[in-house]
Amino acid sequence: MTAGYIRSMSSAEPASPKPIRPSWTTLLGVLTAFVGLGTVTLHVMGMASHRAYMQFWGIDSGVLPKTTDQVLISGYYALVNQSAMGFLKILANIGLWTVAAVGLAVYLFILQSPWDGGIGSVLNRLAKRPIWVQRLARYVVGALMAAAILPILLVSFVAVMNLPDALGGASGKAHAEREARDFKQGCEKSKQPCVELKKSGESIGTGFVLDGSPDHIAIFDAELQRARVIPREAVELIAGRAPMPLASEAP
Structure with missing residues (x-):
């Protein structure tokens, strides 16, 4: 009787959950959203690059409109150029990036310091306090986190939304500056023919x-x-x- 009860109990144990595998529909949906976002980004960068290039020469970009294909191609070149320039700037300031990485590692080490338990020791001490103290601490911490995170999220959102326009404008201006230096050499010595x-x-x-x-x-x-x-x-x-x-x- 006991053995049968044990066998019935063991057979009634829940099966291990199956791993969640994304379906083809989900993958296609993500890919479609990514393509749409990339197209909008390239279009914004292309428009900003063309506008900044024309403004450098003092020309209204509306006089020389671009087709959608030309705008997307211009945005692609702007993205590649700005990515390459950003990579070169990182290499040029590799020392600062190394110091920042070491500082972050030290901060995380102190935060999880083994000699006092880090955050865990604070939580353990707080668990020994009365219920109303724990509740007050949760409210205070939650309010402080919301007050700190909301402005960061807002600034981050605005920065991300303005990033394609800023990168495209910087690329167009840099292109115009390179051409201006070449044009100063005159028709005989310049790379671009007159x-x-x-x-x-x-x-x-x-x-x-x-x-x-x-x-x-x-x-x-x-x-x-x-x-x-x-x-x-x-x-x-x-x-x-x-x-x-x-x-x-x-x-």
Whole structure:
């Protein structure tokens, strides 16, 4: 009787829970959300990069609108450039990052210090206090944590929402600054070739192409040292120099 009771009790024990495995529907949903978020991020970065680039030259970006594909490509290059620059900055300040990591490790060690039990000793002492003291301590700690966490969450949310725009703007401005340094070398020494714009056979400007649209073209005039936006109607573009031949084709 006892053996049978023991066997029935052992058979009635709950089975171990099965591991939760995400379904294909869940994975596809997460992937779709990730793609949507990435597309929005690239679009925001592309728009910010284009706006900052045009503002550097003193041109209204609305005069030279971009298609959705161009904006996404611009956002992709902005993301890659800013990621590379951030990695290089980390390498340049590796000492500071090392000191910060060591300081965090020391702080965690003190927080869980073995000589006084760390937080555990505080909780043990608090457990010996009256119920109303424990309740008051929970309320005080909860209020302090809420007062400290809510501003951090708000600032973090605003920072994350503004991050794509800030990164895109920084990338566009850095691109314009690199081109400005190149343009200062003149049409003969610059990496980017100059172009000459002609209308009805007459030259209307010589400089470097900044951007263009179906209706307008923006150049940095080498003579005026200013950016110009010129309607494309009946305007001919002539390259300032011939393309460089390949090494295998050189005489």
